[in-house]
Amino acid sequence: MNKKSIKDVEVGGKRCLVRVDFNVPMKDGVITDENRIDGALPTIKYLMEKGAKVILCSHMGKPHNIFTEGFGLTKKEKKAVEALPEEERAAAKAEYLKKALKDKEKFTLRPVAERLSEKLGKKVVFAEDIVGESATAAVANMKDGDVVLLENTRFDAGEEGRSEELCKKLAAFCDVYVNDAFGTAHRSHATTAAIVEYGFVKTAVCGFLIEKELSVMADALENPVRPFVAILGGAKISDKLKVIDNLLNKCDTLIIGGGMAYTFIKAKGYNVGNSLVDDEQIGYCKEMMAKADALGKKLYLPIDAVITKEFPNPIDAKVDTEVCDIDKIPDDKEALDIGPKSAALFADAVKNAKTVIWNGPMGVSENPCFAKGTIAVAKALAETSATTIIGGGDSAAAVKNLGFADKMTHISTGGGASLELFEGKKLPGIECLNDK
Ligand code: AMP
Numbered sequence: 564m565n566k567k568s569i570k571d572v573e574v575g576g577k578r579c580l581v582r583v584d585f586n587v588p589m590k591d592g593v594i595t596d597e598n599r600i601d602g603a604l605p606t607i608k609y610l611m612e613k614g615a616k617v618i619l620c621s622h623m624g625k626p627h628n629i630f631t632e633g634f635g636l637t638k639k640e641k642k643a644v645e646a647l648p649e650e651e652r653a654a655a656k657a658e659y660l661k662k663a664l665k666d667k668e669k670f671t672l673r674p675v676a677e678r679l680s681e682k683l684g685k686k687v688v689f690a691e692d693i694v695g696e697s698a699t700a701a702v703a704n705m706k707d708g709d710v711v712l713l714e715n716t717r718f719d720a721g722e723e724g725r726s727e728e729l730c731k732k733l734a735a736f737c738d739v740y741v742n743d744a745f746g747t748a749h750r751s752h753a754t755t756a757a758i759v760e761y762g763f764v765k766t767a768v769c770g771f772l773i774e775k776e777l778s779v780m781a782d783a784l785e786n787p788v789r790p791f792v793a794i795l796g797g798a799k800i801s802d803k804l805k806v807i808d809n810l811l812n813k814c815d816t817l818i819i820g821g822g823m824a825y826t827f828i829k830a831k832g833y834n835v836g837n838s839l840v841d842d843e844q845i846g847y848c849k850e851m852m853a854k855a856d857a858l859g860k861k862l863y864l865p866i867d868a869v870i871t872k873e874f875p876n877p878i879d880a881k882v883d884t885e886v887c888d889i890d891k892i893p894d895d896k897e898a899l900d901i902g903p904k905s906a907a908l909f910a911d912a913v914k915n916a917k918t919v920i921w922n923g924p925m926g927v928s929e930n931p932c933f934a935k936g937t938i939a940v941a942k943a944l945a946e947t948s949a950t951t952i953i954g955g956g957d958s959a960a961a962v963k964n965l966g967f968a969d970k971m972t973h974i975s976t977g978g979g980a981s982l983e984l985f986e987g988k989k990l991p992g993i994e995c996l997n998d999k
Contacts, residue, residue, distance in 0.1 A: 564777050566996040567768040569606065569741055574615040576707055580737035581606065581770065582754045584746035584976065585621035585675045592674055599746065600679060602976050606743045606770030607683065607710065614707040618736055620693070620716050620754050621744065626670035627663035628720035630692060636663070667718070676712040687712050693719050694732035702736045716754050725757040734763035743770025746977035748992030759995040767996045772976065777993065779973040780984050783952055788917040789815055794909070794940060796821030797923030797957065800844050806922075807851055809987040816861040816916070818909050820901045820925035820936060827852070827864050833890045836870070837897040863912055865889055867902030869926065869933055874899070879930045899933040900926025906939035913943045922954035922982060928961055937961050945970035954981035
């Protein structure tokens with residue numbers, strides 16, 4: 564990698580502001596998946612051992628901007644308030660603000676500080692704000708090797724709004740900026756990129772998590788050991804247009820499943836019934852099929868499907884299903900998973916691969932009735948000797964839930980960020996860092 568990491572700069576005795584990804588799932592104040600905390604530990608421990616002062620910051624969820632003057636009603640709420648007659652506005656606003664205050668409990672990073680203290684065997688001081696009195700005092704009192712966690716950066720509208728003021732105040736806390744939040748490396752927010760882009764901190768390097776994510780994924784994309792197979796699934800084709808295009812250039816075989824496959828199937832001239840289709844992208848699909856042909860790449864699409872009459876409601880409700888060949892989907896049915904013949908075809912394509920990347924489920928895998936295709940692909944990846952890279956999101960969850968996690972070479976911590984890498988895009992959170 565051409566960007567400097569924490570190993571390339573002096574950190575001992577320095578105040579290091581580390582942007583981590585502590586956007587962990589929570590239920591009733593309890594963290595339900597600690598992967599993201601664990602992902603940041605190598606960097607935090609290294610900095611502590613080197614005697615750095617470690618100031619951690621992260622966002623969590625999509626809260627109201629409660630640290631912002633005016634309290635930051637959401638756009639929708641602001642519109643609703645403005646639409647009311649003058650005399651009703653104040654009361655409506657107060658009602659929204661009451662709700663917003665609840666976000667402080669719902670999206671606070673305090674439980675993360677507590678759990679992190681246990682994992683590090685050392686108290687992590689939690690600041691009740693980001694750059695206010697609490698944070699300023701916590702940072703001022705730090706000794707070498709201490710750790711402070713600032714409150715959720717998205718409580719301040721300046722995080723997503725790239726506020727210069729917020730960046731300047733954060734920069735005043737630190738000598739070195741470290742980005743180790745791969746999950747938000749594709750975002751250009753105050754703490755993920757702007758603080759460096761504005762020139763407020765000069766020494767800006769990556770942590771071990773970003774270094775690892777990049778070395779595995781960028782390497783696979785740029786110098787894959789062949790055959791290189793890419794598997795794409797998920798709902799909407801429009802989200803993955805550039806990914807398909809870029810991967811066709813790089814891989815030997817592209818496998819497309821999930822909802823996005825049916826626009827291709829329709830483009831091939833078959834009836835897809837009520838399956839998910841984006842009619843605007845039919846031309847694009849034809850273009851991609853022609854491109855695969857011209858480049859001599861294999862493009863695999865489902866050859867059969869698991870169909871049902873209505874989309875399950877709730878999504879995991881048991882429904883009647885049938886299997887049919889891909890050219891026989893009836894008008895009143897919808898394809899929600901690849902069928903067994905497709906699963907065997909895809910598994911076979913993976914068998915002799917040397918590098919495989921995968922993003923997106925093969926069907927509505929939240930429902931056991933439509934999860935078999937995704938399970939079959941996960942199993943095929945677990946059994947191959949290829950380098951296997953799972954690009955986060957639903958496919959990562961499927962692999963973990965099935966107990967195949969330790970059979971994969973790499974499971975990315977960033978679904979959105981890894982998709983942008985697959986698209987061939989540069990990530991702002993990485994671009995802004997110091998070159999080697
Ligand atoms: P994405 O966020 O694009 O990776 O898409 C993930 C979502 O795609 C999951 O919630 C799946 O339920 C959905 N999905 C996968 N296959 C299908 C399908 N055949 N029809 C409708 N939705 C699907």
